[in-house]
Amino acid sequence: MAAPSETTVFYRNLRWLRFVDGFGRRGSGALDYLGGIAEMTGQVFGGLFRKPLYRQEILHQMDENGVKSLGITNVTALFTGMVLALQTAYSLAAFGGKLFIGRVVSLSLVRELGPVLTALMVGGRVGAGITAELGSMTVTEQVDAMRAMAVSPIKRLVTPRFIAVVVMLPILTALADLLGILGGLLIAVYELSISASFYFNSIWNQLRISDISSGLGKSFFFAMEIALIGCYNGLTVKGGATSVGIATTRTVVAASISILISDFFLTKLFLAL
Amino acid sequence: MTTPAAAPHPAPGSAVDLVDVRKTYEGRAVLAGASLTVRAGETMVILGPSGTGKSVLLRHINGLTKPDEGQVFVFGQDVVPLSEEEMAPVRLRVSMLFQGGALFDSMNVFDNVAFPMREHTPMNPSEIKKRVAEKLSLVGLPGTQKKMPAELSGGMRKRVALARSIALDPEIILFDEPTTGLDPLNSEKINELIHDLNQRMKATFIVVTHDIVSARAIADRVAFLHGGIFEFVGSFDEAAHGAHPILSDFFRSQGFPAGTEAAAIASAAVRALEKGDPS
Numbered sequence: 001m002a003a004p005s006e007t008t009v010f011y012r013n014l015r016w017l018r019f020v021d022g023f024g025r026r027g028s029g030a031l032d033y034l035g036g037i038a039e040m041t042g043q044v045f046g047g048l049f050r051k052p053l054y055r056q057e058i059l060h061q062m063d064e065n066g067v068k069s070l071g072i073t074n075v076t077a078l079f080t081g082m083v084l085a086l087q088t089a090y091s092l093a094a095f096g097g098k099l100f101i102g103r104v105v106s107l108s109l110v111r112e113l114g115p116v117l118t119a120l121m122v123g124g125r126v127g128a129g130i131t132a133e134l135g136s137m138t139v140t141e142q143v144d145a146m147r148a149m150a151v152s153p154i155k156r157l158v159t160p161r162f163i164a165v166v167v168m169l170p171i172l173t174a175l176a177d178l179l180g181i182l183g184g185l186l187i188a189v190y191e192l193s194i195s196a197s198f199y200f201n202s203i204w205n206q207l208r209i210s211d212i213s214s215g216l217g218k219s220f221f222f223a224m225e226i227a228l229i230g231c232y233n234g235l236t237v238k239g240g241a242t243s244v245g246i247a248t249t250r251t252v253v254a255a256s257i258s259i260l261i262s263d264f265f266l267t268k269l270f271l272a273l
Numbered sequence: 274m275t276t277p278a279a280a281p282h283p284a285p286g287s288a289v290d291l292v293d294v295r296k297t298y299e300g301r302a303v304l305a306g307a308s309l310t311v312r313a314g315e316t317m318v319i320l321g322p323s324g325t326g327k328s329v330l331l332r333h334i335n336g337l338t339k340p341d342e343g344q345v346f347v348f349g350q351d352v353v354p355l356s357e358e359e360m361a362p363v364r365l366r367v368s369m370l371f372q373g374g375a376l377f378d379s380m381n382v383f384d385n386v387a388f389p390m391r392e393h394t395p396m397n398p399s400e401i402k403k404r405v406a407e408k409l410s411l412v413g414l415p416g417t418q419k420k421m422p423a424e425l426s427g428g429m430r431k432r433v434a435l436a437r438s439i440a441l442d443p444e445i446i447l448f449d450e451p452t453t454g455l456d457p458l459n460s461e462k463i464n465e466l467i468h469d470l471n472q473r474m475k476a477t478f479i480v481v482t483h484d485i486v487s488a489r490a491i492a493d494r495v496a497f498l499h500g501g502i503f504e505f506v507g508s509f510d511e512a513a514h515g516a517h518p519i520l521s522d523f524f525r526s527q528g529f530p531a532g533t534e535a536a537a538i539a540s541a542a543v544r545a546l547e548k549g550d551p552s
Contacts, residue, residue, distance in 0.1 A: 052392075133379075137377075140373060140375060140378075141371045141372070141373060141375040142375050142376075142377055142378070144332075144337055144371065144375065145369070145371055145375035145377075147337060147357070147364075148335050148337060148364060148368065148369040148371075149364065149368070149388065149389045149392065149393075150360070150361040150362075150364035150365050150392070150393065151388075151389075151392050152357065152358075
């Protein structure tokens with residue numbers, strides 16, 4: 001075969017350059033994104049306690065994003081607890097696993113699964129909802145109209161949602177822990193014929209305050225991630241309805257990934273404390 | 274570079290004074306040194322084909338967009354270096370009517386019109402109620418307080434938005450394409466409304482439009498934005514009969530200055546039909 005002509009080589013190199021350039025561009029895009037979120041976070045914290053506080057709006061958002069998420073987070077937790085109990089009994093059968101059910105279920109729920117699964121569920125439901133709402137407000141110039149009326153969209157739209165999610169997610173997580181443990185109880189009592197008092201006793205002897213506080217502590221950080229990503233993606237939508245859809249999808253992906261990644265580091269942090 | 278006999282800025286007696294404003298979007302110079310002085314109390318209509326940066330220009334006046342270069346004086350103060358927070362006092366005196374109305378669709382008509390009052394005045398609920406009713410009847414929509422924006426037609430939505438933008442009795446109102454997307458009848462209603470309000474409020478109106486019928490109905494002066502600069506500033510009649518080649522093309526495309534009422538109405542009707550907007 002003949003050696004490639006000079007033109008072919010030129011274009012081949014050009015393609016490579018484009019490829020590298022594409023990486024660079026995506027990289028700087030990611031930096032812009034992180035920078036934007038950091039800037040918005042600064043603005044939210046900067047104005048957190050400055051008037052006006054919009055109490056009514058905060059309560060409304062707590063209801064919308066917190067209370068109305070109870071169904072999905074509770075069902076998730078209940079069935080996770082039940083599955084955990086079954087799996088523990090099955091996989092630890094050789095070691096007399098039945099006796100450990102209370103400990104395993106409660107520890108894994110309170111330390112890990114309760115906060116993470118609740119955050120993932122809320123991240124999907126609430127994060128997407130926030131992005132869709134703020135995004136459609138942005139593309140229909142409602143956010144600009146707010147600015148034109150000398151009202152800060154950060155104070156009026158972002159801060160109430162931020163406070164609502166940060167307050168509600170730990171509460172949802174605590175309820176999820178409780179329901180998961182009750183789910184484990186159901187299986188322990190009706191499937192594995194362990195007495196309820198034994199189940200609760202083993203939990204009581206095992207679970208420490210630090211387990212609970214590390215779990216709830218994590219959910220506090222997850223809440224901030226969900227609210228900030230949701231709001232930022234909504235307020236930065238450009239274009240029309242299609243872009244709102246894309247931004248919403250992006251929120252679910254970004255929130256889930258950031259929850260899972262930060263979970264690792266937070267776990268390390270809380271273990272070190 | 275020397276500027277021959279540079280006029281002082283901000284020009285005395287001006288409500289808004291734009292000096293050599295430049296703005297580039299994605300490599301395209303939307304504004305390429307636009308300068309315009311709007312006198313206090315006049316209705317200035319900014320004409321130009323769609324997509325020539327008229328709306329972008331308007332957004333510079335209340336600081337929603339910052340220019341790459343140039344100065345924007347509002348009430349004699351350069352607003353370009355002002356931060357979002359420092360901009361607030363200016364924005365309380367300058368309101369804007371957005372193209373689609375930009376009503377908050379999660380709130381009903383009452384809450385929309387009451388929004389600026391609740392945010393910026395110490396008025397109690399009964400005062401707000403009275404003031405909202407007053408503003409709504411001013412735009413010809415009394416008794417619509419309980420309706421949601423989604424239940425309103427395009428023309429009604431714009432009128433509610435107008436009521437909201439005059440809620441705090443601003444000194445300057447910016448109108449972004451007030452008649453776009455409306456049928457000729459509704460357009461005429463909006464034009465009359467703007468004209469009436471201008472008589473009543475003694476405020477400065479800056480109206481961006483490509484609708485010449487609308488311009489004739491309301492303008493004290495018109496300015497023609499083309500290629501990112503103001504090619505013409507003067508009275509409507511001067512614009513309609515002037516020798517500016519692109520401007521007269523623009524007028525001719527809308528049935529002027531053949532001048533007869535019939536031509537204008539016919540062309541407006543045709544445009545409305547082409548758009549197929551039932552509002």
